[in-house]
Amino acid sequence: MSMGTAAGSWQAARIVLQREWLLAVRRPAQVLQPLAFFAVVTAMFPLGYTPELAKLRAIAPGVLWVGALLASLLALEHLFREDASDGTLEQYVLSGQSLTWLLLAKTIAHWLLTGLPLTLMAPWLGVALGVPLTAAIGVMGALALGTWTLSLLGSIGAGLTLGVRRGGVLLSLLTLPLAVPVLVFGARATELAIVGDSPTGALYLLGSLAVLGLTLAPLAAAAAVRIGLE
C-alpha cells in the first residue's frame, strides 16, 4: 500500500473545516437552535415591553447584543464537548499538527456556522425593534467582529470546562465577564449606526479586540484543552 506524503498545516485545517461542515449538514438542529433562540428572544421585546418603535429603537442595541451573546453561548457548549467524548480531540493532539492551529480551524468553523448566520439575521430582526435597514451595514459589521471575538473567548472557556460535567453554566460564568468589552463597544457601534452616525470608532475598537483574540485565544484554548483531556 503506498503511503502518501505528510499532510501540511493547510491540508489539516481544510480537513477540520470540511468535517465540521459535514457534521453540521448531518445535524442541522445543532446549528439552527441558537439562531431560532436569537429570533425568539428579540421578538419577545416588542411583546413584553412596548410596541412603540421609538422606545424599542432606544433599547435595540442592547437587545440585539445580549440576544446574540446568549445565542452564541448556547452554541459554544458543543464546541469541544463531543470531540472530547468521542476521542477526536485526542487524535488532534496526537496528529503531529499544532493543536493551536487545529483548534483555531475548529473555532473558525464554529463562527462560520453560528456567528456569521447570527450576524446576517440581525438586521432583519432589528426591523421588529425599529432599527432602520439603512443601519444594516453598521449592525452587521459590529456583530461580525463581536461574534468572532466571542467564539474565540468561548474556545478558552469551552476548553477549561471540558472536564466538568454539565459545564454549560460554568462556561457562561467564565465567558460572559470577558465578553463585557465586546458588549460595550458592540452596542455602542450599533447605537451609532441606528441614529445615523458613523460607527467607525467603535468598530475599530471591536476590530482590535478581534485581532487580540485571534492572536492569544487559540494558544490559551490549546493549553486548556490539554488540561481538560487529562
Place this chain on the structure above:
Amino acid sequence: MVVLQRLHLAAPVAELVDATDLKSVGRKAVPVRFRPGAPQLCMSPLVVNNLTVYRGERAILSGISFELRAGRALVVTGPNGAGKTTLLRTLCGLVEPEDGQLCWHSELLSFRDPQYHADLAYLGHEAPLKMDLTGRENLRGLVGLRRIVDQRDIEAGLGEMQARSFADRAVRTLSAGQRRRIAFAALSLMGATLWVLDEPVTNLDRAGEALVQTMLSRHLASGGMLLAATHQPLGLDPSLCDSLILGPVKV
C-alpha cells in the same frame, strides 16, 4: 528480551543519560551520553526511563522503565486499575507525568513533541469516530490530518479490515466491532511507526481478531513498533514480544 519493571533493573536505564541533560528536554536534539558498560541499550528507537505518574497524592505509576526495538512489541498486562491505560496515555503525552524521560531515536524529547507524535498512533478503548459521519468520511478525517491519502489508499485500508461493506453507513448504526474495524483501517493508513493500542481486540469477532493479528504482524515485520495493553492474547510471535507487568505501586 529486556523486561524492565519498577526499579527491578539489571542495568538501570537511568544510568544511560547524564543527569544534567535531562533538564533540557525540548525539541532540540540533546546528545545522549552513554555510561560505559551499557552502551547497547539506547540503540533502541524508544527508551522510556523512570516514568512516574501521580493522581493527586496517589502514585499510579512509579519508576517505569523500558525500551522497545524496531520490529518488536511490548505487551502491558496487569490487573484492573494497575495503570495500563494511564501508562499508554502518558506515553502519548495525554497525561503529564511527574517524572520520566523519553528517548526517541536517540533524541531526548518531551512526550508532547509534535515530531514524536507524528510517528505515533494511538487507539484508546473507544474508536475515535464521529457517530454522524460514515466510516469512509471518518477515515478521511482521521488520516487526512496526518497524511495526504487518495481514494485508493482508503479502499485498501478498508479492504484490509474487510470493512468495505459497511463503510458507507453512519457509524451510529454500526456495531462496536465494526467501529473497531474502521478504527484499525485508519490506524493502518496513518503511517506511524509506533502504535499504542489500548485493548486492541476488544469487541472484535474471531475473523476481526485474525485480521488485526495479521495487521500487527505485518507492522512489526516492516520494522514498526507496538505497545499494547491487553488482557487477551494478541496472537503475535512470542519471540517478538516483551512483556511489562504492572502491579500495585509500593509506597
